Amino acid sequence: MKEKISASLLRLIVESLSDVPEATGALVGLKEELYLELPKDSRFGDLATNIALRLAKPLKRSPPELAQDLAEKIKIRLQKSNLGLYVKEVKAAGGFVNFSLREEYFYKHLLGVVRNGKGALRMDFGCGRKVLLEFVSANPTGPLSVAHARQAAVGDALARVLFFLGFKVRKEYYLNDEGNQIDILGRSVELRLRELEGKEVDFPDDHYQGDYIYEIARTIKDKGRRVGDFKLYAVGHILKVIREELRDFGVHFDCWYSQKSLRKSGRIKKTLHLLERRGLLYRQEGALWFKSTQFGDDKDRVVVKSDGSYTYLAPDIAYHREKYRRGFMWLINLWGPDHHGYINRLKAAVQALGEKADSLSVIIVQLATIFRAGQQVLMSTRRGQYITMREVLDEVGRDAARFFFVMRRTDSHLDFDLEIAKKKNSDNPVYYVQYAHARICSILANSPAGRSAKEADFSLLKEAEELALIRKLWELSYVLEVCLKTADPYMLTVYLQELAETFHKFYDRHRVLGQGKELTSARLALISATRTVIATGLDLLGISAPEKM
RNA sequence: GCGCCUGUAGCUCAAUUGGAUAGAGCACUUGCCUACGGAGCAAGUUGUUGCAGGUUCAAUUCCUGCCAGGCGCACCA
Numbered sequence: 001m002k003e004k005i006s007a008s009l010l011r012l013i014v015e016s017l018s019d020v021p022e023a024t025g026a027l028v029g030l031k032e033e034l035y036l037e038l039p040k041d042s043r044f045g046d047l048a049t050n051i052a053l054r055l056a057k058p059l060k061r062s063p064p065e066l067a068q069d070l071a072e073k074i075k076i077r078l079q080k081s082n083l084g085l086y087v088k089e090v091k092a093a094g095g096f097v098n099f100s101l102r103e104e105y106f107y108k109h110l111l112g113v114v115r116n117g118k119g120a121l122r123m124d125f126g127c128g129r130k131v132l133l134e135f136v137s138a139n140p141t142g143p144l145s146v147a148h149a150r151q152a153a154v155g156d157a158l159a160r161v162l163f164f165l166g167f168k169v170r171k172e173y174y175l176n177d178e179g180n181q182i183d184i185l186g187r188s189v190e191l192r193l194r195e196l197e198g199k200e201v202d203f204p205d206d207h208y209q210g211d212y213i214y215e216i217a218r219t220i221k222d223k224g225r226r227v228g229d230f231k232l233y234a235v236g237h238i239l240k241v242i243r244e245e246l247r248d249f250g251v252h253f254d255c256w257y258s259q260k261s262l263r264k265s266g267r268i269k270k271t272l273h274l275l276e277r278r279g280l281l282y283r284q285e286g287a288l289w290f291k292s293t294q295f296g297d298d299k300d301r302v303v304v305k306s307d308g309s310y311t312y313l314a315p316d317i318a319y320h321r322e323k324y325r326r327g328f329m330w331l332i333n334l335w336g337p338d339h340h341g342y343i344n345r346l347k348a349a350v351q352a353l354g355e356k357a358d359s360l361s362v363i364i365v366q367l368a369t370i371f372r373a374g375q376q377v378l379m380s381t382r383r384g385q386y387i388t389m390r391e392v393l394d395e396v397g398r399d400a401a402r403f404f405f406v407m408r409r410t411d412s413h414l415d416f417d418l419e420i421a422k423k424k425n426s427d428n429p430v431y432y433v434q435y436a437h438a439r440i441c442s443i444l445a446n447s448p449a450g451r452s453a454k455e456a457d458f459s460l461l462k463e464a465e466e467l468a469l470i471r472k473l474w475e476l477s478y479v480l481e482v483c484l485k486t487a488d489p490y491m492l493t494v495y496l497q498e499l500a501e502t503f504h505k506f507y508d509r510h511r512v513l514g515q516g517k518e519l520t521s522a523r524l525a526l527i528s529a530t531r532t533v534i535a536t537g538l539d540l541l542g543i544s545a546p547e548k549m
Numbered sequence: 550g551c552g553c554c555u556g557u558a559g560c561u562c563a564a565u566u567g568g569a570u571a572g573a574g575c576a577c578u579u580g581c582c583u584a585c586g587g588a589g590c591a592a593g594u595u596g597u598u599g600c601a602g603g604u605u606c607a608a609u610u611c612c613u614g615c616c617a618g619g620c621g622c623a624c625c626a
């Protein structure tokens with residue numbers, strides 16, 4: 001893993017400002033926000049910085065003039081540095097400082113991918129920091145829904161991206177295996193069982209209505225009711241279904257953390273004692289309250305009800321304390337939109353435990369609306385009539401489902417059309433990307449065995465489409481950096497579509513095979529690197545890269 | 550009533566978290582198959598960023614008010 005050229009350039013820019021005393025102070029405040037970005041338009045070069053715009057005010061300078069000055073200073077320093085070998089041009093434009101890189105730089109990057117494959121694409125942002133990603137965590141009271149499917153797709157992709165960027169990632173499913181909802185589940189099964197036995201029952205509205213309750217009841221009936229505790233049996237049954245669904249979706253959890261075991265370990269009690277010692281609990285109207293307002297919540301929250309039982313918050317505080325205790329420095333929770341009111345509460349809890357508020361990132365995964373040929377498929381959880389993750393998976397397949405669920409920003413609504421996801425043409429972005437991969441594999445299979453691609457002469461790649469493709473391959477690291485900054489893998493789906501498009505354009509205009517030994521060899525290396533990048537990107541989304549379709 | 554989120558092209562969505570002329574896909578129109586996979590490629594059209602103010606070198610982005618839609622407001626989880 002090498003340092004990115006943008007990081008080296010950034011250091012050089014900061015050095016260029018060292019003789020401006022006011023700048024140093026101003027830079028300190030901006031430290032986290034300084035970075036080189038891919039410019040909006042290719043005519044602005046390959047990398048750009050808005051540092052002059054940011055510094056114009058504190059330095060009391062006009063932005064274009066400051067950018068111009070800065071560009072000059074950078075040029076001088078570049079000449080003395082070996083970075084100069086790779087920078088073609090430094091130009092100020094409207095307050096931005098733009099950098100153009102030489103072809104040699106891109107050829108070098110290409111060579112790295114050809115030689116080291118996937119390894120050349122990895123970067124170390126995480127430095128081995130431990131991250132705990134908690135997602136899905138659906139109550140084991142029914143099959144997983146479409147909402148959980150999206151959380152699973154996003155969470156798993158994010159985990160893969162963070163791992164690729166050098167973080168130590170663990171994926172965890174918090175299991176609410178006791179409490180109110182589980183009690184209701186047990187009663188629901190029992191009532192359905194009596195119904196099956198021909199008795200008259202009154203089935204309450206707030207009980208679980210789905211057909212799967214009948215199925216569980218039926219298996220209990222078949223076993224002559226000899227299954228032990230109905231509640232436990234039902235949870236076990238549903239949990240098995242959930243695990244199978246996730247497995248078929250390609251999502252594996254490192255740990256299933258049971259709330260029941262948390263309580264039995266006494267950690268909830270211990271955590272409450274800790275809060276009490278810190279003077280953050282008080283008794284009122286028979287209940288025990290947590291002073292969450294002290295940490296920015298809008299009202300205090302009950303942790304122990306007047307009947308002596310815990311609210312959901314109590315085990316959750318203990319659970320998060322447990323996460324820190326296990327050495328995780330960054331906790332990421334993916335929640336459904338109905339939980340957003342809960343964010344402040346948990347952030348308050350985290351601070352009460354003595355941790356920083358921003359060590360916990362809560363990502364709200366918006367709901368997906370399922371369409372079939374433009375017609376919305378209505379869902380109602382209460383009636384138990386809803387599209388399950390299983391149905392989507394069975395209908396469109398794992399690859400399409402995973403791509404579609406990540407295709408939009410995680411915090412925005414998503415329309416998922418089952419018909420489009422099943423199509424096998426360019427309407428369907430998954431197939432468009434996978435097709436590019438299969439096409440490359442097909443060319444490589446037809447290529448004659450010859451000299452190694454590693455010795456190819458890349459300087460023969462001079463056509464606009466070739467250079468565009470080489471540059472696009474290089475962009476991956478910047479896309480992954482954005483994924484990290486936004487804690488959202490969706491940008492990767494956009495990038496893969498662009499990469500596939502860039503490849504298809506190249507393919508349409510230039511032949512790879514039969515172009516003479518040297519050129520063919522260089523182009524084979526180029527498409528082989530393209531294949532590596534597409535396969536890597538798809539893998540980060542948990543999607544297969546087929547050689548034939 | 551209080552709080553949070555959303556409002557961008559006919560449709561679905563972007564805009565690197567305050568930056569350059571607001572961009573893609575779909576749809577629509579017209580072209581390209583004697584070549585490595587046409588499951589592909591090329592060209593063309595689309596905007597008062599819900600409305601009205603404000604903050605500044607710069608606002609789709611931040612602030613205030615209104616309009617419309619969604620969600621939340623438990624000693625449920």
